[in-house]
Amino acid sequence: MAVVSSTSVSPGLLLLAALLLASAGAASSSTLSSTFYDASCPRAYDIVRRVIQDARVSDPRIPASLIRLHFHDCFVQGCDGSLLLDDVLPAIQSEKNVPANKNSARGFSVVDDIKSALENACPGIVSCADILALAAEVSVELAGGPRWSVLLGRRDGTTTNVQGAKNLPSPFDPLDKLQEKFRNFNLDDTDLVALQGAHTIGKVQCQFTRENCTAGQPQGVLEYLDQVTPNLFDNKYYGNLLGGRAQLASDQVMLSAPAAAVTTAPIVHRFAGSQQDFFSNFVASMIKMGDISPLTGRDGEIRKNCRRVNSKGY
Numbered sequence: 001m002a003v004v005s006s007t008s009v010s011p012g013l014l015l016l017a018a019l020l021l022a023s024a025g026a027a028s029s030s031t032l033s034s035t036f037y038d039a040s041c042p043r044a045y046d047i048v049r050r051v052i053q054d055a056r057v058s059d060p061r062i063p064a065s066l067i068r069l070h071f072h073d074c075f076v077q078g079c080d081g082s083l084l085l086d087d088v089l090p091a092i093q094s095e096k097n098v099p100a101n102k103n104s105a106r107g108f109s110v111v112d113d114i115k116s117a118l119e120n121a122c123p124g125i126v127s128c129a130d131i132l133a134l135a136a137e138v139s140v141e142l143a144g145g146p147r148w149s150v151l152l153g154r155r156d157g158t159t160t161n162v163q164g165a166k167n168l169p170s171p172f173d174p175l176d177k178l179q180e181k182f183r184n185f186n187l188d189d190t191d192l193v194a195l196q197g198a199h200t201i202g203k204v205q206c207q208f209t210r211e212n213c214t215a216g217q218p219q220g221v222l223e224y225l226d227q228v229t230p231n232l233f234d235n236k237y238y239g240n241l242l243g244g245r246a247q248l249a250s251d252q253v254m255l256s257a258p259a260a261a262v263t264t265a266p267i268v269h270r271f272a273g274s275q276q277d278f279f280s281n282f283v284a285s286m287i288k289m290g291d292i293s294p295l296t297g298r299d300g301e302i303r304k305n306c307r308r309v310n311s312k313g314y
Helices: 011-023 044-058 062-077 108-121 128-142 175-183 189-200 236-242 249-256 258-262 265-273 275-289
Strands: 203-205 222-224
Touching (some): 044 128, 062 108, 108 128, 128 275, 175 189, 189 275
Antiparallel strands (some): 203 222
8 A cells, every 4th residue: 555654745656646636627716825925924834834833742532623614614605714703793603613513623723823923924925714724734744644836815805605605515424415515616526436435533522423322322332433543644444444343324325325326436445545645635625616606816814813803893
């Protein structure tokens, strides 16, 4: 099995990821750039990495939680940081309170810490939406996965979309529903299988698992999503699928659903057999997902506080 370095992706692998991204027909936003903050906040990446490193000492779940925040932000109305907004009723109704996020999405205090550190270093420069994108990449890397150059330059939204948040991918979704939700954002079957691979790390409440908690377990008891290498970002997740051991029904259906044989199952087999193949496709899919409807230029704003839009009289 080909293994990729836990701290970086080889130039050849990055090229492959770029080719995969191009072949998928993804139109990358010309205004997003990996060098966006090189002049205005050159230490941005290092600051994000330091805060997450410190946070994971006391909370090893933080990398998985931060990756999930980026997913749940981008899958609503694009990667605009809307998930981070708290209730300011009636003007702002938070996406944090929908079923997919309430008592489940976490890591918001770490995002606050990152924002505070960045504001101290370069006030008013780095958006909360970009913090989520950077935090996701750093989290993957710190868990042993690939590293890539994050495209940056997103600005923060000033609205939420609660109805959109209610339609986030669910652990109980059948394959056709998952495919539809991904297609809505121009993400194909390869993107679906690759991005679901983030379940190689992290935990889930047992009420959402296929076993739905064992006898006597409270619903909030946490189970590892990958019980083979639970804290390592690798391709063992796909081996779990092949063995019928996925914790979530929405993972196992990528192999077991009748339509999977000609859609997602061959991709699961491919990623199970090659960690390098998984890593390269995951990088390409993360770049593609991070380019969902970003606000750039004069659109949106750079929030001073990720939980609040800048002063609008409320």
